[in-house]
Amino acid sequence: MIEYIPPLQTLRAFEAAARHLSYSRAAEELSLTHGAISHHVARLERDLGNRLFVRDGQRMILTDAGQILVLDIRQGLKQLAKAFVAARSRARHKDAQRTLNVSVLPSFAARWLVPRIAGFQADCPDVEIAIRPTATLTTLDGRDGIDLAIRYGPGEWPGLQSIKLMASTIYPVCSPNFANLHRLAAPRDLLSVTVIRSPRQKWRPWLIAAGLDAPEPEEGPIYDDAALVLQAAAMGQGVALARATLAAEDIAAHRLIRLFDVEIEDDYAWHLVWREPVVRDAQAHSAFRRWIEAEASRDP
Structure with a gap:
């Protein structure tokens, strides 16, 4: 919880009076009356129980308590100004x-x-x-x-x-280890290995393009998301049909290899x-x- 703080206008009035050593010049700077500055300073003195100014003839002099207080107030006002400038900058940046x-x-x-x-x-x-x-x-x-x-x-x-934006071609991919393990040399070899399936991409159109009159595979893991299909293939779970657009990075990184030269256009x-x-x-x-x-x- 923040302790009691006098009004900001009171602190500014005292700081200006201490800087000018004059109520009149402080009043002119802040567009207030001489009486208003005097009222603010008197309020601070009552709150503190200490005199902040004394008079030496026509001159105003800060007391020891006033000198210490004005330094602290200036530091606080500078921090407040800095915080406000930063907040305004953030607001403008957000608007932009x-x-x-x-x-x-x-x-x-x-x-x-x-x-x-x-x-x-x-x-x-x-x-x-x-x-x-x-x-x-x-x-x-x-x-x-x-x-x-x-x-x-x-x-x-x-x-x-x-x-x-772009269409894509479709072709089978698998991990390098899977291809070597199962000696995948021709499209027909896919009929005897695990294939990865997706409800979004059927195998039969590619099988027909490869000259294989085979039915849609009914076995093999199923993934609904294309990224999961490629991840499963990279992990060696089987052969997947890949869209070139999505598989390019894995192929470049040798996590996947493309099988055969047969490809079909994506509908x-x-x-x-x-x-x-x-x-x-x-x-x-x-x-x-x-x-x-x-x-x-x-x-x-």
Whole structure:
């Protein structure tokens, strides 16, 4: 609990009087009357039980108690001023800082967006990006605070504006150890090993493209999230179908290897979507759109 402190105006009145050694000049500085300065000083003297000024003819002189007090008050006033300047600076910075809330699938956030987002922050330091990874399809109606979303699908969502960022090819991957252990030399070899499944990506289209008239696999671990599919493959749990967009980093790091030359085009693509009336900051939105389109164009 803070102990009793006299009013700030009283402290400022005494400090000014002590600096000028004059009630009249202190009153002029603070736009007060001579009587008001005298009242404030008298109040301090009553609170302290000590005289703060004495007169020597026409001159005012600080007492020992007054000299000590004015030094402490000046230090305190400087700290208050410093705190206020810092608070005002933070408030201005907050006003200048703009935030974009971007909803995105966790797999795309972790494997593609997050490794690149520092580039956008460097280009647009006044725009703060808040990544909201979720598998839930946001309505973009303003009630959930989401400004933009990156969706994976066919495009053309009713009531939403969208731009296609990138499509992807699909091919099988596994860990180097798994490939060596099972001597995976041809697509047919996959029919005798564990495959990793996902409800979002069926195996049969790739099997047909590889010349294998085989049914959709009914055994093997199932993961709903694409990032978990790739992680399971990197851990040696089996062979997974990977989207090139998401698997590129693992392949470059040799955590995964691509199997065979057969690939298929993904029916779906990544899109940036938004609802026009809900866009809160058109400039920040446009800056992010330009940046992510440029980044997507660099992907093979």
